[in-house]
Amino acid sequence: MIAIAYFSIPIMLVYFAYKLRNMLPIHIFLMFGSFIILCGIGHLLEIWTLWHPDYWISGIEQAATALVSCYTAGSLVTLLPQFLSLKSPEELAKINAQLQEEVERRRAIGEELRALNQNLEQVVKERTQELWEKNAALKLEIQERQAIQAEIVQRSAADGLLAKTLQQVGKLSINRWVVLNEVTQEIRSFLTVDRVMLYRFEEDWSGSIITESVNDPDLSLLDRVFHDPCFQEQKAEFYHAGNFKAIENIETDEIKPCHQDFLRQLSVKSILILPIILWQPQKNLERSLSNVEQKFSDLIEADKEEQPALWGLLIAHECQAPRSWSQFEIEALQRLSLQLGIAIQQSDLVQCLIRYEEESRSKAESLAQALNHLKETQAQLVHSEKMASLGQMVAGIAHEINNPLSFIYGNLDHASEYTQDLIEVVSLHERLALNVSPDKNRELLERLDAIDTEFIYEDFPTLLTSMQVGAKRIRDIVLSLRNFSRLDEADRKVVSLHEGIESTLNLLKGQLLQSANQMTIRLDEQYDLTMPPLECYPSSLNQALFNIISNAIDALKARSQMELEFQPVLSIKTFYDREIDLDAGNLIPINEAAAGQDWAVVEISDNGLEIPPANQDHIFDPFFTTKPIGKGTGLGLSQAYQIIVKQHQGKLTLSVNEEGFKVFSIALPLRR
Template structure:
């Protein structure tokens, strides 16, 4: 029933009710009239249906500029109008006036809504530009485009000029960089040479100390060959002890591989005994870089091959021969000594088995000095033994000859006097040899640096005067000729003459400051070559701290992290003058400050956002003296930094000589050891390391105000020369 009812309603709306008369009755069904209305309404409907399509296409193409919604409403309105004309044709035969009425109602609704929307959009349509205005705006835009193109061309030209200047500047920087790299390489070469020389002097100093403090030479020889092998970086170092007929055996050796050992083996070579031994007795040094390329006899080459030797260095160990014993005490200063006066005790041999190597002069000089000291020590030991034997024989003779007791006593006294004189001479020779070697090395370095420094320092004053005269002449020229020709004007702008005129005197001042720094270093080296001139003085330690900080001003202002390192000083003005060795104490403070700056720069490389700081505090402390009867005053210096700190696992090793955490080539590990030696051993003070509540590193120095010595010998203790050389090297200017 529902479907039937819906069907009836639909037919009533679409087909019309039978009670309604079709519209064709109004035209009396006249065919021409009906046809006219049908054709007219159909054509109007087709036109109405095509117009919305064109409107929608136009609105879609101009959707960025026009409101598309109004065009949609216009299209709907026109389509409904076309639909109304189709219904006019439909109602000619069917009375579907309800359907026609509904269509007209929809048309009225949409047309009213469209009219209201047009009222709201009318101001926007009125604001649209006219064609003339659009043409004028287009011309303005074209002019703007033309001006921008001109600006772009000018920018391109400027860019080309800038690229040319950048290219020139790049070439200049590359040239300067090449020069800087060459200077760095030269400096690294000098530093390596000094480091090797320092290692050589350390071996030499250690050997001297052991030579004159031991009577058993076997442990000394074993330590010596081990140190020499590590210094030369070779595979085998041995001592070949000769007999009277120049045959011999390996008495001591140090090898990198146990399979290379020759210890205890004996060798007898008639060729060596007849031809080569006299040459070594005359002081010959044999250097063979490669046995395969050297002009050796084939038998000698085969002998070295059998020992797996590829490169060889032989230094003779000599002493004065027995034939000149009578002249030894009478002619100690005799310089006319021939090879026959020397006794060839043995050979110090360094060998490379893995491959060929060259032997430089420093290595040869080091081994030659060691062999010379060994020869002197062996000779003195033999003389001591012989004198002791003679003394024993004299004493036995005195006991056997009671009748000649007085004469025997006189002879014994004479021998004792001779022995004392010999011991004094021995100590004097050792000290003079040591000071002469160290003084010669340091004095030579100071002399070599001072010669070119004199040229630089002497010419800086003339350069300053000449530059002043040149700039003065140019100023006079500009004053009398204020309008120079175009080439001169262009040249002045290219070279930045005003900047050059202000910067060149600063450049000369910087060069003078550098020369002054080098002169200070030379003075320190010269002072080092006169070790016996140090004195105990009463000074204000605050002056020493300030002078040390002044030396390090450049590192505070221009650190490698690019920040200015702040320094804070809090002095206790109640501290009186301190009895100390000012130069050594300043040297120790310099090492402590340098260590703090190194730690800060290391933290800068790992962490950029922090404020680097070094703080110095002094304090007067009174403590009970060791005797328990009096109070002793101390000056305490506390140096605090907020650098990278010290690993607690390494805290017990920081004052050990040669201990360092820096990469190879950036430190010798002697700075803190040197400071400890100066403060604790030399000044009888204290030096320790601690961490404060903020986690910052602190080094605390405690120096007695008055120095108390238990014996005169205590005042003669000094710092190791090797440590002093290391600390002086820290004064090198930083580029």
């Protein structure tokens, strides 16, 4: 019975705890029930051991009972504060009374809320109506603002299109067709249409598409030839007056059947046409520029009388469906077509100005070349006339000198022989007078002694030799003058180039022996003696050599005046070759006709004053000189260039060698 009582108590505790599981800690009741059950099992084992003395089972059960009881006691310790805080029945009754009061108060509030809710429904209805009206007004305002924003966006797009167009048309004079093509693309993008094109009129009101932009290559009309039978001069006057044409639907709008059929052939559903007008036609611009001597006021008055010209049309096509063209789009394209007209007119004006400037520049260059050629020809004529007169005078003087000189030079040999005979006779008489009868010949001996016959015997032959050398020098000079002038050789002759150089040096020998610092100019001659004769104009070539060598001597003297220890050197080198490289400092064949033949080359170099690099490209120009006024005409090297390059089809260049010498290189074809 005790064991049964032990087992019944846990069942009641577990049932009680389960019912109040939301308020009580059920695990404590489970542990406490387990402890009571273990106690009941312990009583049963005590009875069992009375008949079966198995004490180890009883020991295990008692140990488990001890563990469960200890764990239960520990858990109860932690729960004691909560159990001690439980309210007493009096306190619970008081709390229940307060709760009842709160319930009554909340019930009253609920009644008030129900009354308020009835009023609130009416207020909500009124407020809802008011909000609906405000929402409708707000929606209308939003629509208006959206329309304004759309208009702003459109205007911004139009302004952007106009700005881009203005930026592009500014380059119209540089590349008109590329710029116009870009403009049509911008317009098509702005309108979002299928086709935009520029149509230009001719004088007979025919025309052609000069550029277009399409969203489908199959819609392209470029390079197609077509004719609108309805477009006549009266229609052109309509656009000439600045009017535009906007057709929303070619099927429903009032248009001529012929024009309707024409648009159908082009797959057009809707079309917008605006004129491009020039306020000063191209022909008037050209007339204004051609009359440069006309008064500016007269040109202004004439332009006022001119009527604007219809240059062409700006056309937009919608090919998919009819389209309504907004007033804003029309106004934007009107401004754009106006700017296009102004830009095209400015481009035409720029082209006219460029063309007129090129013509004026060409005329000015032609006049300058003619003037320079005239001055050069005049200077050459004067110089040639002077040289011809000088040549005639030199030839005459040489002829006049040559006659008595030939007599003198020819008789000097005889005079030398006669003098030698006379000296021998006088010597013989002197010896006879001394040996035979000195007393009788005393007067003769005194006279012989007075004139110092011994000195005469020695000096007189030397004197005759000097006279012979001087006569030979005069004869060489006369020969050089005759060779230099060569009036009888106006045609090409085959002559020795070295003889011409020697004749020139012979004439300039006096200058070669003089310098400002008393230093004689050292002449270095390197002649190619195997060079064959040269076919040339001898007189002209001698003049060119004279001018170049004389210019080199002047440069040497100028440097001698500046540097006292300076040693002037003039070098003349000749050779001939077939292939000559000018870029390497030598010369090359002038043209294909001259290639493959032998060339005679003369290099005249000096270590005189340097020529500044800025002047080296102008030294062969007529009248160009760096000498002081009165010291040079600037024609020497120019004439040498004309003789060598133009007359002989040769080459004349200036370079500087590794030693710092100026080198004038002359190349002449041995045969023409």
